[in-house]
Amino acid sequence: xxxxxxxxxxxxxxxxxxxxxxxxxxxxxxxxxxxxxxxxxxxxxxxxxxxxxxxxxxxxxxxxxxxxxxxxxxxxxxxxxxxxxxxxxxxxxxxxxxxxxxxxxxxxxxxxxxxx
Amino acid sequence: xxxxxxxxxxxxxxxxxxxxxxxxxxxxxxxxxxxxxxxxxxxxxxxxxxxxxxxxxxxxxxxxxxxxxxxxxxxxxxxxxxxxxxxxxxxxxxxxxxxxxxxxxxxxxxx
Numbered sequence: 001x002x003x004x005x006x007x008x009x010x011x012x013x014x015x016x017x018x019x020x021x022x023x024x025x026x027x028x029x030x031x032x033x034x035x036x037x038x039x040x041x042x043x044x045x046x047x048x049x050x051x052x053x054x055x056x057x058x059x060x061x062x063x064x065x066x067x068x069x070x071x072x073x074x075x076x077x078x079x080x081x082x083x084x085x086x087x088x089x090x091x092x093x094x095x096x097x098x099x100x101x102x103x104x105x106x107x108x109x110x111x112x113x114x115x116x
Numbered sequence: 117x118x119x120x121x122x123x124x125x126x127x128x129x130x131x132x133x134x135x136x137x138x139x140x141x142x143x144x145x146x147x148x149x150x151x152x153x154x155x156x157x158x159x160x161x162x163x164x165x166x167x168x169x170x171x172x173x174x175x176x177x178x179x180x181x182x183x184x185x186x187x188x189x190x191x192x193x194x195x196x197x198x199x200x201x202x203x204x205x206x207x208x209x210x211x212x213x214x215x216x217x218x219x220x221x222x223x224x225x226x227x
Binding site: 031033035040041042043044045048050055056058091093097103104105106107108109110 | 149158159160164204206213214215216217218219220
């Protein structure tokens with residue numbers, strides 16, 4: 001078990017460019033989550049998948065954001081036409097949940113996005 | 117959106133002292149979890165307490181939950197310099213799976 005991994009760890013991009021982040025969850029985990037964290041704040045939920053199905057999206061996830069989890073394995077988060085307000089740490093987490101209960105989430109190291 | 121406030125926002129203590137952090141939330145929850153975050157290791161899960169539990173222990177950690185007051189506390193006993201980090205409570209609302217985090221308490225343990 002190598003934990004949750006994220007790539008890249010840092011990304012600097014110019015405003016208006018598109019960026020894509022990747023998350024590889026713990027292999028047996030069926031749920032995958034994306035969060036965003038700005039300096040001095042707790043993480044805020046963006047979206048989550050159970051296997052390949054995207055089951056919930058936050059209002060924070062504007063139409064410039066899209067997430068996928070093909071085949072229920074790794075996930076990608078794409079931000080189109082980046083804005084300076086998108087600068088944040090993007091965290092991925094995974095968990096192994098039963099149908100009726102939820103358990104602890106294991107977080108990756110995050111991708112720090114800076115939009116200039 | 118943030119679930120609620122954590123209190124205090126910052127706490128500085130000496131090694132060996134106990135640290136208590138409080139968390140309030142606003143909704144009906146399935147469970148409440150505490151996480152630690154430092155620059156070296158990212159967010160790490162510490163302990164989970166379910167809505168039908170009132171107290172839970174794990175090593176030097178003690179968590180209480182009062183669903184009538186919608187509040188929780190985390191006690192770290194015999195603190196160490198390595199406990200220096202930000203601590204977040206996070207709730208799982210009834211019927212949901214995502215975590216809703218508080219604003220965090222920044223703990224500094226002086227050696």
